[in-house]
Amino acid sequence: MEKMAKKNKSTESLKELGEKIVKDIEKNKNPNVVVPIRALSNVIFNEKTKTLELGDKTSTRSFFDIRQAKKFLQTVEVASIIKKELLETNKHEHLRGIFYITKRTIPETNINLVDEQTESDSIIEDLEVITGLSREELHVSANKMGSLVGNITLLDSGDTIDCSKLGKGGYSVPSITEELEFKKVNAKYVLYMEKAAVFERLNEDKFWQKNNCILITSQGQTTRGIRRLLQRLSEEEKLPIYVLCDGDIYGAYIYSVVKYGSIALAHASERLTIPNCKYIGITMDDVVKYDLKKQLIKLDEKDLARIKQVSLYDWFKDNKDWQRQFKMMKEFGGKVEIQSLATRGISFISEVYLPEKIKKKDFLD
Amino acid sequence: MADNIKAYELAKQQREISISEFFLKNRHLLGFDNPTRALMMVVKEAVDNSLDACAEMKVLPEIKVEIKEINENRFIVIVEDNGPGIIKQQIPNIFGKLLYGSKFHRLRQSMGQQGIGISAAVLYSQLTTGKATKIYSRVSPKKPAHYFELQIDTKKNDPHVLKDNEIKWEKDHGTKIEIEIEGRYLKGKQSVDEYIKEISIVNPHATIIYITPEKEKLEYKRVTEELPKEAKEIKPHPYGIELGHLIKMLQDTRANTLQGFLQKDFSRIGAHTAQEICKNSKLKPAEKPKKLENKQIEVLFKILQETKIMAPSSDCLSPIGAELLERGLRKEIQADFYVTTTRSPSVYRGMPFIIEVGIAYGGELDKESQSRLMRLANRVPLLYQQGACAVTEAVIETNWKPYGLNQSGNNLPTGPAIILVHIASVWVPFTSEAKEAIAHYDEIIKEIKLALQECGRKLSIYIHKHIRAAEQREKINLFERYIPELANALSSLTGYKKEILNEKLQKLLKKMLPTLEAKNGENGKEK
Numbered sequence: 001m002e003k004m005a006k007k008n009k010s011t012e013s014l015k016e017l018g019e020k021i022v023k024d025i026e027k028n029k030n031p032n033v034v035v036p037i038r039a040l041s042n043v044i045f046n047e048k049t050k051t052l053e054l055g056d057k058t059s060t061r062s063f064f065d066i067r068q069a070k071k072f073l074q075t076v077e078v079a080s081i082i083k084k085e086l087l088e089t090n091k092h093e094h095l096r097g098i099f100y101i102t103k104r105t106i107p108e109t110n111i112n113l114v115d116e117q118t119e120s121d122s123i124i125e126d127l128e129v130i131t132g133l134s135r136e137e138l139h140v141s142a143n144k145m146g147s148l149v150g151n152i153t154l155l156d157s158g159d160t161i162d163c164s165k166l167g168k169g170g171y172s173v174p175s176i177t178e179e180l181e182f183k184k185v186n187a188k189y190v191l192y193m194e195k196a197a198v199f200e201r202l203n204e205d206k207f208w209q210k211n212n213c214i215l216i217t218s219q220g221q222t223t224r225g226i227r228r229l230l231q232r233l234s235e236e237e238k239l240p241i242y243v244l245c246d247g248d249i250y251g252a253y254i255y256s257v258v259k260y261g262s263i264a265l266a267h268a269s270e271r272l273t274i275p276n277c278k279y280i281g282i283t284m285d286d287v288v289k290y291d292l293k294k295q296l297i298k299l300d301e302k303d304l305a306r307i308k309q310v311s312l313y314d315w316f317k318d319n320k321d322w323q324r325q326f327k328m329m330k331e332f333g334g335k336v337e338i339q340s341l342a343t344r345g346i347s348f349i350s351e352v353y354l355p356e357k358i359k360k361k362d363f364l365d
Numbered sequence: 366m367a368d369n370i371k372a373y374e375l376a377k378q379q380r381e382i383s384i385s386e387f388f389l390k391n392r393h394l395l396g397f398d399n400p401t402r403a404l405m406m407v408v409k410e411a412v413d414n415s416l417d418a419c420a421e422m423k424v425l426p427e428i429k430v431e432i433k434e435i436n437e438n439r440f441i442v443i444v445e446d447n448g449p450g451i452i453k454q455q456i457p458n459i460f461g462k463l464l465y466g467s468k469f470h471r472l473r474q475s476m477g478q479q480g481i482g483i484s485a486a487v488l489y490s491q492l493t494t495g496k497a498t499k500i501y502s503r504v505s506p507k508k509p510a511h512y513f514e515l516q517i518d519t520k521k522n523d524p525h526v527l528k529d530n531e532i533k534w535e536k537d538h539g540t541k542i543e544i545e546i547e548g549r550y551l552k553g554k555q556s557v558d559e560y561i562k563e564i565s566i567v568n569p570h571a572t573i574i575y576i577t578p579e580k581e582k583l584e585y586k587r588v589t590e591e592l593p594k595e596a597k598e599i600k601p602h603p604y605g606i607e608l609g610h611l612i613k614m615l616q617d618t619r620a621n622t623l624q625g626f627l628q629k630d631f632s633r634i635g636a637h638t639a640q641e642i643c644k645n646s647k648l649k650p651a652e653k654p655k656k657l658e659n660k661q662i663e664v665l666f667k668i669l670q671e672t673k674i675m676a677p678s679s680d681c682l683s684p685i686g687a688e689l690l691e692r693g694l695r696k697e698i699q700a701d702f703y704v705t706t707t708r709s710p711s712v713y714r715g716m717p718f719i720i721e722v723g724i725a726y727g728g729e730l731d732k733e734s735q736s737r738l739m740r741l742a743n744r745v746p747l748l749y750q751q752g753a754c755a756v757t758e759a760v761i762e763t764n765w766k767p768y769g770l771n772q773s774g775n776n777l778p779t780g781p782a783i784i785l786v787h788i789a790s791v792w793v794p795f796t797s798e799a800k801e802a803i804a805h806y807d808e809i810i811k812e813i814k815l816a817l818q819e820c821g822r823k824l825s826i827y828i829h830k831h832i833r834a835a836e837q838r839e840k841i842n843l844f845e846r847y848i849p850e851l852a853n854a855l856s857s858l859t860g861y862k863k864e865i866l867n868e869k870l871q872k873l874l875k876k877m878l879p880t881l882e883a884k885n886g887e888n889g890k891e892k
Contacts, residue, residue: 014858015858015859017858018855018858018859019859021855022855022859022861022866025866025869025870025873026869028869028872028873028876030873030877063847063851064844064873064874064877064880064881065881066840066881069843069844069847070847072851073847073850073851073854076851076854076855076858077850077854079854079858080854080855080857080858083857083858084857084858106846106847106850107846107849108846109843109846111843111846113850
């Protein structure tokens with residue numbers, strides 16, 4: 001029943017969007033859509049909730065405007081595809097699939113409605129902020145890019161999955177984690193890492209078994225499915241979430257996205273952020289403590305520019321610990337990967353580094 | 366001793382070389398170095414003479430050029446004009462003697478300069494075919510027409526007349542020449558066809574009928590009845606002479622005093638300046654010019670160069686004029702946009718000159734390849750030695766990108782354009798006697814660049830406006846394509862009928878059109 005209601009709500013929201021445009025046309029007005037701005041200029045860091053929120057700046061996208069016409073058409077067309085092809089038939093489609101449905105040449109021109117997937121992805125994010133619906137509610141999914149192992153049993157579409165018995169690969173986290181059920185959770189904490197290679201190392205070493213935890217990874221930037229899953233594990237199961245990243249500015253940003261939210265998805269922060277998660281490493285202090293100086297990779301100009309930019313973000317600028325990290329990065333003039341710990345022994349990470357860190361609660365907030 | 370014997374031996378071999386003999390061995394110097402170019406040169410020399418003759422007589426030129434192909438290596442060139450004709454006694458000298466003419470010794474703008482061209486063509490004909498040149502000429506309806514067949518005695522540089530008859534001719538006055546030569550007819554940038562086309566652009570007052578070797582009759586009609594302004598003869602300017610020239614002038618002068626000589630025999634020297642020159646040269650104004658010693662002349666020469674003297678008068682020049690140049694371009698070049706300019710007179714080495722530039726853009730011109738450069742001097746096209754010419758240097762050194770043409774490295778610009786550069790001067794400084802490339806004088810290059818920039822700025826305004834307008838049309842077309850798409854998507858989103866939405870959106874487009882254009886215009890300005 002709840003599902004039906006949700007679907008109707010989604011269908012209605014999209015239809016409303018269309019009807020507003022038809023009304024403009026009937027009034028002989030330039031049809032337009034008001035879109036909240038999804039950019040740093042309209043993202044506010046809420047000190048109370050410790051999350052990124054979308055401000056109230058909006059832009060008006062009009063059809064009869066040479067610079068906006070195509071984007072306007074994309075918006076209506078994607079809305080119509082989602083309503084007709086996905087919601088009304090109760091099917092789901094990937095971002096990539098939506099891209100291929102919209103990637104067509106407009107008759108009698110040499111113009112493609114969309115050329116790159118980033119365009120259709122961006123339209124879907126626009127539709128989220130316009131309608132207030134999440135991507136999941138629009139039946140659009142992202143690529144599966146994550147794995148999970150550990151002492152947890154899940155119910156996924158009626159199948160019971162014991163994540164302690166899944167071998168080397170682990171459980172492949174679906175792009176929509178909203179509807180997963182946590183049947184049995186024995187773990188004490190969740191360790192989330194940006195590197196799949198590190199996940200494999202820890203899984204082979206049975207780190208989760210020895211330390212009674214859950215390991216989760218997604219390659220590079222954390223997907224929405226993983227972020228929602230981490231949030232639910234934190235909120236519903238009260239598990240501490242530890243984040244393990246490379247010792248560089250990009251690792252720091254990945255951590256901040258998991259914790260506070262991202263600029264592009266500030267509108268969805270409420271359902272994605274984990275304000276009380278902790279950064280376990282790699283820190284610049286680890287570089288000194290574990291003698292990793294020789295493993296440092298020299299910073300280039302792009303890295304330095306990014307350090308400057310990130311250190312000025314509202315959610316970092318008053319954080320003394322992080323500012324100290326950024327300062328050390330610049331002093332060392334280098335960055336370090338998680339895997340560099342292997343110079344101290346292949347299983348140094350699972351046998352010494354992580355247990356020591358967790359025992360001493362040596363985290364960054 | 367041995368040396369002396371050698372000197373006597375050498376003396377036996379030393380003798381005067383006639384100019385004709387010199388030409389025999391050095392015909393490339395006059396532009397007759399290959400059969401294709403030779404054919405073009407013969408036509409050019411004859412047509413240049415005809416146009417000059419018509420200018421002398423102040424008559425609108427009607428010139429007929431015919432090239433008959435005997436076989437692929439041999440042609441008869443026939444050029445006929447309605448000029449003043451040539452009196453009987455002079456015909457052999459003009460056509461049968463190299464370096465004979467009225468143009469060399471005076472300072473006035475004309476197409477020919479040395480009086481070498483047409484007789485060189487006669488010589489080339491006799492050299493390659495052994496045939497005599499046929500000439501018809503008549504000076505007045507009251508006098509009979511004369512027919513000559515002649516060759517050149519190369520040892521003496523004298524005409525060798527084979528036939529000399531009075532004949533009946535339908536023309537009241539004019540000259541016709543028939544020359545048989547070895548040649549080759551090709552089309553393209555350096556062809557007779559191109560020469561005729563260019564000469565008709567820069568002589569918009571002339572009608573030229575051209576019968577090609579393929580027997581095609583091409584008519585280049587005049588677009589103006591206005592004769593070019595008559596170019597006055599001027600006296601030399603002190604900055605333009607050399608020491609030897611000054612010595613000769615002092616000997617030849619009719620003036621009895623140095624001051625009189627300076628005032629009468631030079632341009633731009635008045636009584637005041639003449640006295641100043643005398644004073645600075647430490648010479649008496651009353652001094653007899655013929656009595657000056659070499660040392661005194663040297664001082665006088667130096668002072669002449671140092672004294673501030675006004676630039677020569679430009680009466681001696683006859684530019685085409687920006688308006689007529691544009692009409693000339695329009696009649697022969699199919700383009701969308703034309704711009705022309707005539708600069709004010711300027712001076713190099715005491716010689717006045719005027720630069721004119723015309724640019725034709727768009728239309729049927731080739732968009733992909735290099736823009737065409739047309740170089741002209743005193744209304745004569747220069748088809749060879751483009752790379753060695755000062756005009757080419759000036760065009761290459763101009764930055765064409767801001768003007769809307771592409772340009773890479775040290776090259777001519779690319780794009781659908783023809784760039785025409787005309788230099789009018791009493792004495793065009795050619796790099797060689799073939800008269801195909803202009804020497805690199807800084808003053809000339811600078812003037813050409815200024816003229817190019819002037820036209821370039823107008824071209825850029827046109828191109829940018831034109832491109833904007835085209836983009837605008839394209840964008841409006843785009844809306845017409847977008848509307849059915851939007852109607853379709855909206856219809857499936859809301860259930861409204863797409864035909865109705867389509868119709869309403871089309872109406873709305875009409876209403877929005879003015880604001881669309883205005884907005885786009887503003888954007889254009891911002892850029």
